[in-house]
Amino acid sequence: MENLRDRRALFSAFLFVPLMGPILFSVMTTLVVDRAVGEAKETLRLPVIGAEFAPNLMRFFTENGAEIVRIELDVNAARNAVHNGQENLVLVVPAKIGADFKNGESAPVELISDSSNSKAQRYVSRAHGLLDAYGHKLSVLRLLARGIDPTLISPINVRVVDVATPSGRALILLGTLTYYLLFSLLLGGMYLAIDSTAGERERGSLESLLCLPVTRTQLVLGKIAATALFMLMALSLTLTALVIGMRFLPLEKLGMASNFSPLIALKIAAIMVPMAIFGAALLFVVGSFTRSYREAQTWLGAVLAIPTLPILFASIANVRSTTLLMTVPSLSQHLIATNLLRGDAIEPLHIATSIAATLIAGGVLLWIATRLYQREKLLG
Amino acid sequence: MIVVEQLAKDFGAVRALHDVSFAARDGRITGLLGSNGAGKSTTLRIVSTVLRAQNGRAVVDGHDCALEPLTVRRVLGVLPHASGLYPHLTARENIRYYGQLHGFDRDTIEHRIDEWSARLDMNEIMQRRTQGFSHGQKLKVSLARALIHAPRNIILDEPTSGLDVAATRALRDVIRGLKEDGCCVLFSSHIMQEVSALCDDIVIIAHGRVVTSGSPDEILASTGASNLEDAFMRAQANYLGSAVTS
Numbered sequence: 001m002e003n004l005r006d007r008r009a010l011f012s013a014f015l016f017v018p019l020m021g022p023i024l025f026s027v028m029t030t031l032v033v034d035r036a037v038g039e040a041k042e043t044l045r046l047p048v049i050g051a052e053f054a055p056n057l058m059r060f061f062t063e064n065g066a067e068i069v070r071i072e073l074d075v076n077a078a079r080n081a082v083h084n085g086q087e088n089l090v091l092v093v094p095a096k097i098g099a100d101f102k103n104g105e106s107a108p109v110e111l112i113s114d115s116s117n118s119k120a121q122r123y124v125s126r127a128h129g130l131l132d133a134y135g136h137k138l139s140v141l142r143l144l145a146r147g148i149d150p151t152l153i154s155p156i157n158v159r160v161v162d163v164a165t166p167s168g169r170a171l172i173l174l175g176t177l178t179y180y181l182l183f184s185l186l187l188g189g190m191y192l193a194i195d196s197t198a199g200e201r202e203r204g205s206l207e208s209l210l211c212l213p214v215t216r217t218q219l220v221l222g223k224i225a226a227t228a229l230f231m232l233m234a235l236s237l238t239l240t241a242l243v244i245g246m247r248f249l250p251l252e253k254l255g256m257a258s259n260f261s262p263l264i265a266l267k268i269a270a271i272m273v274p275m276a277i278f279g280a281a282l283l284f285v286v287g288s289f290t291r292s293y294r295e296a297q298t299w300l301g302a303v304l305a306i307p308t309l310p311i312l313f314a315s316i317a318n319v320r321s322t323t324l325l326m327t328v329p330s331l332s333q334h335l336i337a338t339n340l341l342r343g344d345a346i347e348p349l350h351i352a353t354s355i356a357a358t359l360i361a362g363g364v365l366l367w368i369a370t371r372l373y374q375r376e377k378l379l380g
Numbered sequence: 381m382i383v384v385e386q387l388a389k390d391f392g393a394v395r396a397l398h399d400v401s402f403a404a405r406d407g408r409i410t411g412l413l414g415s416n417g418a419g420k421s422t423t424l425r426i427v428s429t430v431l432r433a434q435n436g437r438a439v440v441d442g443h444d445c446a447l448e449p450l451t452v453r454r455v456l457g458v459l460p461h462a463s464g465l466y467p468h469l470t471a472r473e474n475i476r477y478y479g480q481l482h483g484f485d486r487d488t489i490e491h492r493i494d495e496w497s498a499r500l501d502m503n504e505i506m507q508r509r510t511q512g513f514s515h516g517q518k519l520k521v522s523l524a525r526a527l528i529h530a531p532r533n534i535i536l537d538e539p540t541s542g543l544d545v546a547a548t549r550a551l552r553d554v555i556r557g558l559k560e561d562g563c564c565v566l567f568s569s570h571i572m573q574e575v576s577a578l579c580d581d582i583v584i585i586a587h588g589r590v591v592t593s594g595s596p597d598e599i600l601a602s603t604g605a606s607n608l609e610d611a612f613m614r615a616q617a618n619y620l621g622s623a624v625t626s
Contacts, residue, residue, distance in 0.1 A: 204462030
């Protein structure tokens, strides 16, 4: 209805959000993937006191990708160094370890670590794992030396089997994606929603509009329709950018596959159409209460967070789709879009419920919006 | 023809209009005169169907403003006090947009825009974005926008406030032109010279009531004043005096 009006603000909304988003997303995902791949190859820097007492243990560490750093400190100084964060961990090997090994006794070694230092944890657990492995190797040798079958001391043999499909694993990364899609959808219409409510008031162009031979209901519906249209345009831009961007992501490095095809993108867009109507009506209603552009920006910025709350809840609680959850706008779109990306089958009932519930909620908001515009306080 | 009968209007606890009645006839310029807060804008807003009266009624060309608002809006051109333009659209686009909302076809709209552009002498600004327009330029665009549907009845709420001399003069010529076309022009002002220079009929409002009305000569005669400014002050004082004694 009054679409091409505020061209500059709209260009910034369109270019920045949908296009910058996927670029940022691609860069971040690439970094995460590189880090995950890099960690496995990274050498473990292991400061050791008394390395000379256990040459075999040191060789075992070196063979398994650790770098032994000999340090000359007493135990208290080493504790302080770990406490201050100068070192992530320090291994203390006592002088009598050689004698303990020879006598077949249990040799005490100290692994000094700080459990409040979260970034050191992965080094500590790797060092701990290596120590355990070495200890296991020794115990097997000792049992064999005494003529006992080593399997006797391993009554349970745990094998972890990861059954996640490659695209299922990719989903952990793509989980933020559906959130982002919803966000870009809402943001795409935010400027128009602000402009057609608070902007129209602040500019003083509202009274002139009300003097035109159109009913206020028509006026409100036209404004909301324009907002919803812009939301869908922003969404299509974002989806297009993602379909193209996903091809360049190094997901296969992690053994993941992304099935973000143009067809999936179209299905997601279709699922989001009721959400655009709901979102446009929601932003419009909130915008109608505000008096100035600035006020509207503050409020609508906060409102943008509301549809993302159920998604946050869902990702924490790790919920699966149920018909009941399909009645929640934004959450149902998130779940369906996630399933589409996962490549899972989706129940038609879920889709129908999602569309119906979101449209009903949107309809209620539309009704509220038209009621708001019948008020005389509108002109302030 | 605009007829207003016994309008009353409350805003919360404040009674903005008590009893306002007058008629603005075709082919005449009627001035609504009153100090700030007297109820001029409220009266005009009720006639332009933006507000509803608690009591009484406003009728434009025989159509009740409360019952047939859409019909009234088609025969009425309104230039509200706050009449903002869309800053990112050109002058022509601003006017065209309103023409489209009125439902006219493209040729009619473009033809009328050209007519108004010539009449208001604003050909050179038509293709520019209205951002940064002077007050006078903005007013010309708003006026053309308000009159794009060639209404027979025209309401102007304080059109000359903040205008320079040349622009005020140009606006007066336009208003007189509308009168010669046989339109009914109702405009409000708190500036005496303006009203006396333009109006065929004057309605003086104070505290939500019509204090006196008639042609300038009639008002001078009824108040016994030698000029309109005195008449205005006397009418107001008389009314206040009678309100106090009663």
